[in-house]
Every structure is written in structure tokens, then in C-alpha cells.
Amino acid sequence: MSHSRPHLELSSVGMGFPVKGGTFTALEDVNLRVNEGEFISLIGHSGCGKSTVLNIIAGLMRASRGGCLLDGREVTEPGPERAVVFQNHSLMPWLSAYGNVELAVRQVFRRSMTREQRRDWIIHNLELVHMGHALDKRPDELSGGMRQRVGIARALAMQPKVLLMDEPFGALDALTRAHLQDSLMEIQRELNSTVIMITHDVDEAVLLSDRIVMMTNGPAASIGEVLDVPLERPRDRVALADCPEYNRCRQSVLSFLYEKQQKVTPMPQRTARPASDADAVNA
């Protein structure tokens, strides 16, 4: 596997943002090779540049240094072959579930599919995420989980080479999230899609991923460790709870996040001086 050319490759990616009085280095020397059909999770504390990595792959941002190759071609702009599922669904509020997927399908397959084929393809994708019953519903008539399903359907309908997900289930309650994770595993097994997903949730990362990419804290964040998750698929969340291998993976991610990369947020300290100043004023 390691000899074949990787599907997606990030090589020495660095990202700097101009700030007052210099440059803020958000990312430094990020290297990652992703194979076809692999499910990768990016995990790390907030502010570590996970989203920046995803945006660079999506083409929504250009890396300051290094670059990203997809099937040997450099990524320079966004495109439907790198579909993104955004954290807050990003559906057009004036379009129905069908209309939202249609917007994507019409754009991507306007030449290669007839009107009927496109229609079937839209419905097929919405059924894939179990939204076949709500084709005419607009986002404000759907629950958070359903909106996210439509967002996933829209991304899948583009037939992307890589599916990029930016904390897709972050805003959902635990039960809905579990439900959607199961759906996503099912879909990924069926389509064998390559997925890169940002998450904050350790259990989610272990359950879904083939590999977990753990990022160090910023500034100048980079990849700290990469963990292989050798659990067999299909995976069952209930059975895995007692599985030693699952717990070892979980343990390893937790220890990276909370021991090696402990986020030190200094408590706001009260100094003696302002208080005495205040006293002086009062007196």
C-alpha cells in the first residue's frame, strides 16, 4: 500500500496569516498521505488548525507553503470532486431538501446526465441518508440532524473523490449523532469513499476512522501522532464498548489530547494593584 501513489497528499503544508506586526503561523510542516477509500479523522484542541487543513484540501484556502495533491494534481481552487459537509449544514434556506441537492447535481452533472437521470440521482442520494420522505421540506422545517443528512446527501451527490467533513455532527445531540455516525459508516462501506473528517469527539474518531491524525496545539500546529485503528468493519458501537483494542485506541487518543497536548489556559488572575487603586478612589 505504501508503494502505490497516494490518493491525496499533503506535503510540508504551512499556513501563515498576516497580523499586526508580522505573521501568525497557524500551521507548520503538515505531511499526510491518504489512500483511496480510507476514513481519516483529524482531532485536536480547538484552535489547532484542523479547519485550516480541511480548507486547504477543499481549496477554500491556499497554503502559504507546501501544497496538496489529489491524484497527482495540485489543488488550487475549490471543486465538487472535494465536496465539503459544513459544520452548520449550509443549506440554502429557500430551497427544499430536493432543491438543495438539485443545485449541486445540476451543476456537476448538467452534461453527463439527462433530466430524468438527475432526478433519480437526487432522490437516490436523499434516500441513502434516509431523507426520501422529506424531499419537499425546507431546512427550517427539518431538525438539525435531518439538515445535516441533507448536507451529506448534497456532498455525496457530487460523487466526490474525497469527502471532507468539518465537525459534521458537532452541533447535534448525542442520540442523533450516534444515528448519523451509523448511517455514515454504512454509506462509506457501500460507496468506499475517501473521507477526511474533523472531530472533537474521541469516541467518534475511534469508531469511524481507519486512521486518526492527532494535531499538536497551535501556533505552528502540526501533526503530532497518527494512530491506526485496526478494528474490523462493520463496527458495532455496543460490541466495541468491551473490545480491548477499541479501548486501547481510545486510551491512546485521550492520552495524546489530555497529557501530551494539554491545553493550558491560564486562569485570569486578580492582581493586588487594581484593587488598591479602586480602594484609593473609594477613599
Next chain:
Amino acid sequence: MQQTAPVTRITDFMKQRMAGFNPQGAIRALTMPVLGVLVFLLLWQMAAQNVTTSLGSLPGPAGVWEQAGNLWEGHLEEQRRAAEFIEMQKERNAQILERNPDAEVRIRPYSGKETFIDQILTSLGTVFSGFVLASLVAIPLGIVVGLNRYLYEAVNPVIQVFKPVSPLAWLPIVTLVVSATYTVEDPMVSRAFITSMVTVSLCSLWPTLVNTIMGVNAVSQDLRNVSQVLRLGFFTHVWRVVLPSAIPMIFTGLRLSLGIAWMVLIAAEMLAQSPGLGKFVWDEFQNGSSESLGRIMVAVIVIGLIGLVLDRGMLTLQRLLSWDRASATH
């Protein structure tokens, strides 16, 4: 495919509005407004008697009501005369043709004086023309400016300066420009009409322009990202993402614009002497008969009522056309 037809949308909308109708609630909802109007009429009656002008004391509600009746009678009378005039010509033409079948006959239009109702219709025509012209300029311009930050920075000062300018200031300029440029022989529309219309446009343009710019500016980054990922072309992006997204704001601007257009129109008609309600008010003022004050007040009330109806009409249109019903409140 999956979108409902406009006709069903309209009937659905009507059903929705009618579904919540219950007589008891309606009575309760009407009590205070009716009471308010009655108290107002009472105060008006009491105050009016004590105000004496060179044309006699101000008319009370009863006097104004009477004048409203007179104006309506006058309108019917004029219509009757017009019909008679046409009839008379027809008869005469028939006689001419009897004597000489090859004779060329024509019917001249009746050129009596414009009645109050005619003036209202003229005003409505002018305000709509001006408003439509303003919208046709403001919406596309707003979209273009809203999409480009640099253009916005360049255009913004100009907008800020011209936005608060009163119609009275525009009118002389517009009048001069129109008389200099609109020099058609036997024009289809009168110069005064063009002047009023352009003045209305110039004044009512700004709210739509500003709101369209704001609406386009406010298209969320997430939706723009989606558009980028899909590689939508410029026009598809504008048509399918920017415009729908900005529609609620654009409608808010249109409503403000129509309100301003109506207010400006009356002033413009007064000054430009172009036919319409404004001219009616001015003429009555110059007339100075004992009935004039009553007639002016009829005009004032009619102007107010029409303004209200225009605003409600826009609101209904907004509710029908905009996806964001929540923004279409009072």
C-alpha cells in the same frame, strides 16, 4: 419539479389567511381601532370650528364627507358628458356618411377637465412608473455594488450624500434637464409627467439600493463556500445564491421606496404642475373657494389611504414571493 406552482401557492396563502378567521376575535380586534377613529373624528369636529381662515372655518368631518360626495358626483357628471360628446359625434358621423359614403370621419376625444378620480389614477400611474424605474436601476446596481467591496467603498459616499436630498431640491434640476433633453414632437407622454416620474425615481431609489447592497453583502460565507465548491458560474451564483439570499432585504427596501415615492410624488406634482393629486391640492389652494378646504382635506385623506394600501400591497407581495416569511411583518 418539486416546487409548487405559483397558483397553488397563492390559493394556499389565501387559505392560510382565512383559516384563522373567527368572528369573536375580529370584533375584539376591531374595537380599539374603531374607538380611536371615532375619538379622532370628535376631536377634529371640535377643533375645526375654532379655526378660522380667510376661506372660513376649517371643515369638520361632515363637511369633508359632503365634499367627497361632491367630487364623486362631479366625476360621474364628467363621465356622462364625455359619453354624450362621443355619442353626438357618432350621430353626426353617421349623418355625414349617409350623404357621402367616402367621407373621412373621426371621433375626437372628449377634452373636459380632469376629475378627482382621474387625478388619483394619474398619480397612481406616475408613482408606479417612477417606482418601477427606480427599482430597475436600484436592484441590479445594488447587486453589482454589493458583490464588490472596492466598488462599494467607491459608491458609498455618493449614496450617503444623495440619499437625504429632498425632492424639492431635485425638481428644478430634473425639470431643466427634461425640458432640454425631452424634445419630441407631439410627445406620447407629457413633459410634466416625465419630470414627476424622474423626481420620484431619484428620491425613492435609495432605500432599495442601500438594502440590496446590504442584502448582497450579508450572504453568509457558508453559502458562498458552497457556491465555490460547486464552481457555480458568476450568473448562476448571482441568480441562485445571492439574489434569493438578499430577497428579504430587497423587499424591505422596496417597501420603504414605495412609501417615499408616494410622498415625493405629491410634492413633485404640486411644484411641477403635472396632473395628479398634488396638482389637485395646489389648484384648490389657488382656487380659494369656500369648498376648497374641504376638498383639500378629502385629498389628504385619500392620499393617506392610498399610501396605506400601497404599503399593505407590498407586504402581501413580499409574503407571497419571499422565502423568508418571518421578515415580512409590519
